Amino acid sequence: MTRALSTPPVIPAGTLAAASQPVLPAAGGLLLRPWDTADAPVFLAAYQDSGIRRWHTRRPASENQVREWFDGYRRDWAQEKAGHWAVTRDDGDVLGRIALRGMDFDDGIAECAYWVLPAARGAGVASRALTALSSWALDETGFHRLELDHSTRNEASCRVAAKSGFVLEGTRRSAAVHGDGRHDMHLHARIRGDEQRA
Template identity: 75%
Template sequence: MTRDLSTPPVIPSGLLADSPQPVLPAAQGLLLRPWEPGDAPAFLSAYQDDEIRRWHTRRPSSEAHVLEWFDEYRRDWATERGAHWAITRGDGEVLGRIATRGWNFDDGIAGVAYWVVPAARGAGVATCAVQALTVWAMEEVGFHRLYLDHSTRNHASCRVATKSGYLLEGTKRSAAVHDDGRHDMHLHARIRDV
């Protein structure tokens, strides 16, 4: 597809797709690594948690479904649409998920999403993962703006965003549907220092 832009893209096309998705170290001895087939049981189990179900309406129904998602995640990387990682400890224990998606290389913008399992909550795991992803996306890849949104009722996610340096920019009214109806969504963003 030919683009008729008056400015060059912030990130050149093909920058990431030609290389393997990286493993990213994070504080507290955490690793962000691409999902592996053996992670399917842990991934499916996470979606049985009431809090994860409360905030995520797209849910896998079986391990086979999870593996389809993992295939989709690999395609996202190969087509430069996004990247998805398991948040793990050194022993491989899956503590959560973090992703960046909706990549716009022309403007240098991407979204961020995350969840952590109950045992990892309140220990800074999500914050460490968001910070590590942010450093990679901005300093290594060159994204200029990263954003995330969450229900205004999800106070834990708001704390993670704020602690990770994502400023609250406003409220998107009635912007998402959850199991209990429509929710207003907070929009947070972080801008690369230039």
């Protein structure tokens, strides 16, 4: 259903779908690149980690399902719904995942999400990836506002958000279901023009 707007969209339709999903460089020799079929084993293994499982209730059950997810990621890009990237080193080793979801071109808003593999935690991988993705989305693509939320119990994610220039705006009470029940969620946002901290 098409919305009748009295204002023009912040980002014109077709802006992203007109080109291939980009590979984005990040500080410290990181790259954000689209997921490849060969990444299915490491992606599936990531969801066996207790830290990732604690905060992510949607999990793939097999490599075939991961490949189906990757197909969906490509459709998301073509339909301008979302972008999904593997966070890698220059040598191609996957360190984590980052995504820009819920793209609203009319209002210029999208939501960020990420995880990092256990071996790469504590090295600033998530904050460097989030900073790079945010700069591309806000400064190059034309989004005005990026949001992210996380459980109030996920202190590491809160630090990543703050380090990447996402301001804590408040708490959404009982807003998400995790494996151990309902959690309050912190809402962070970064707006075009906000000072970049990472």
